Amino acid sequence: MTATLRRRDVVRALLEGRDGLLVVAGLGSTAWDCTAAADSALTFPMWGAMGAAAATGLGLALAQPERRVLVVTGDGEMLMGLGSLATIGVERPANLAIAVIDNERYGETGMQATHTAHGVDLAAIARACGFAQAMLVRTAAESEEARRALLCAPGPVLAQIKVVPEKLPLVLPPRDGGLLRARFRRALLGPAADLQ
Amino acid sequence: MSEAARDWPAALYAALKAAGVRIAGYVPDAGHKRLIELARADPAMRAVALTTEEEGIGLAAGAWLGGARSVLLMQSSGVxxxxxxxxxxxxxxxxxxMLVTMRGEFGEFNPWQVPxxxxxRPVLEAMGVVVQEAQRPEEVAGAAEAAARLVWGSYCAVALLISQRVIGIKSFQEQAAQ
Structure with a gap:
C-alpha cells in the first residue's frame, strides 16, 4: 500500500499548540521535522546516539510524571532500540508516547529500505510489549485519531505512522549538545536548573 | 570485618540515597544482586530493569533533562x-x-569475560568517562560518595569499577548458587 501522509504535516499537527509538551526528537529527519514545525527549548533533538530516543523519553517521563512526553523518531532509529519498547512496556509510564514516523527508509544515508519496508510491524511489537495503546496509521483520519491518543490517552502509547518517502529541505536545530541540554532544563525547571 | 565491609552494598545504597539518586537503571549482575534488591524494595527509588545497558545511557540523560539524578548499574561486559x-x-x-561490577579481571574463570x-577501563576513558576503582569492600561506599560528588558537583561522567576482589565470585558453580 502506497503511503499518502506527508511527514512534515504529521509532525506539525502533533506539535502545534503544544502547551507544555516535552519532546525528544530522534536523530535525522524526525529532528528536522520537529524543527520545521518550530524550534523549541522543550524539544531535545538528538544528532547521534541512534537507538536511544525512546529510552531518553522514558527517563524524562519518569523524572516528570506530571508532564506529557512525546518521542518523535524514525523507523530506523526505533528499530535500533527495540529492546527499549520492552522496557517501556514493563515500566508503563502513563505520560509517555512515541510517534514513529515510518518512511520505511534510512533517510540520511541514501534511502535504503529498513525492516518496516519488509513488513516488520512496530505497533504490534509495542502491543506485545505491554503498551496501553499502539496503532498503525495510514490515513488522515487515522492520523488524527493517533494524534489525540499520542497527546492525551493513558500511556505508554505508540503510533507507527506510514509516510511518503521524500527528501525535504533540511531545517536544522542547534547542534551544540551542551546548549540543547542546558536550554531544555532551563525551560523546564527554571533558572534554578543552572545551579543544580 | 566492619559493617561497611560485611554489607558493602547496603553502605553503597545509603551513599546513593544521600546523593539524591531516585532512579536506578540496571542490567542484572551477580555482583549487584543485593544492591538491586535494595533499590527494588525502596518505594522512593524507581528501579528500571533494562534489556541492554545502552538503554541506561538514554534513561540517565532523559532523567537529567527532567531534573532527576539517576545511577546505572551493570557488569563490565555491559560497558x-x-x-x-x-x-x-x-x-x-x-x-x-555508572557502577560497574568487574569480570575478567581478578581470578576470572570464564575466558569469554576476559576481553x-x-x-x-580503556573503552570508558576513550569516551571521556572518568574511571575510578574500589578494590576492597570497605572502600566501595566512600568511593561512590566521592564519585557522586564528581558527577553532580562537577558535571562529569564517572564509572566506579567495583573489583572482582570485592565481589568474590570464584567459580561458575558458586555464581549459579547465589
Whole structure:
C-alpha cells in the first residue's frame, strides 16, 4: 500500500499548540521535522546516539510524571532500540508516547529500505510489549485519531505512522549538545536548573 | 570485618540515597544482586530493569533533562554495549554515574569475560568517562560518595569499577548458587 501522509504535516499537527509538551526528537529527519514545525527549548533533538530516543523519553517521563512526553523518531532509529519498547512496556509510564514516523527508509544515508519496508510491524511489537495503546496509521483520519491518543490517552502509547518517502529541505536545530541540554532544563525547571 | 565491609552494598545504597539518586537503571549482575534488591524494595527509588545497558545511557540523560539524578548499574561486559551512546553524554555534558561490577579481571574463570573485562577501563576513558576503582569492600561506599560528588558537583561522567576482589565470585558453580 502506497503511503499518502506527508511527514512534515504529521509532525506539525502533533506539535502545534503544544502547551507544555516535552519532546525528544530522534536523530535525522524526525529532528528536522520537529524543527520545521518550530524550534523549541522543550524539544531535545538528538544528532547521534541512534537507538536511544525512546529510552531518553522514558527517563524524562519518569523524572516528570506530571508532564506529557512525546518521542518523535524514525523507523530506523526505533528499530535500533527495540529492546527499549520492552522496557517501556514493563515500566508503563502513563505520560509517555512515541510517534514513529515510518518512511520505511534510512533517510540520511541514501534511502535504503529498513525492516518496516519488509513488513516488520512496530505497533504490534509495542502491543506485545505491554503498551496501553499502539496503532498503525495510514490515513488522515487515522492520523488524527493517533494524534489525540499520542497527546492525551493513558500511556505508554505508540503510533507507527506510514509516510511518503521524500527528501525535504533540511531545517536544522542547534547542534551544540551542551546548549540543547542546558536550554531544555532551563525551560523546564527554571533558572534554578543552572545551579543544580 | 566492619559493617561497611560485611554489607558493602547496603553502605553503597545509603551513599546513593544521600546523593539524591531516585532512579536506578540496571542490567542484572551477580555482583549487584543485593544492591538491586535494595533499590527494588525502596518505594522512593524507581528501579528500571533494562534489556541492554545502552538503554541506561538514554534513561540517565532523559532523567537529567527532567531534573532527576539517576545511577546505572551493570557488569563490565555491559560497558561495551554503551559506547556510541556515551558520545551523547560527552557532547551534551550529561552528568552520569555508572557502577560497574568487574569480570575478567581478578581470578576470572570464564575466558569469554576476559576481553571486555580487560578493555573496560580503556573503552570508558576513550569516551571521556572518568574511571575510578574500589578494590576492597570497605572502600566501595566512600568511593561512590566521592564519585557522586564528581558527577553532580562537577558535571562529569564517572564509572566506579567495583573489583572482582570485592565481589568474590570464584567459580561458575558458586555464581549459579547465589
Amino acid at each position: 561495551g554495549n554503551c559506547v556510541n551512546a556515551l558520545g551523547m553524554v560527552r557532547e551534551c555534558r550529561f552528568p552520569l554515574l 571486555m573485562g580487560q578493555a573496560t
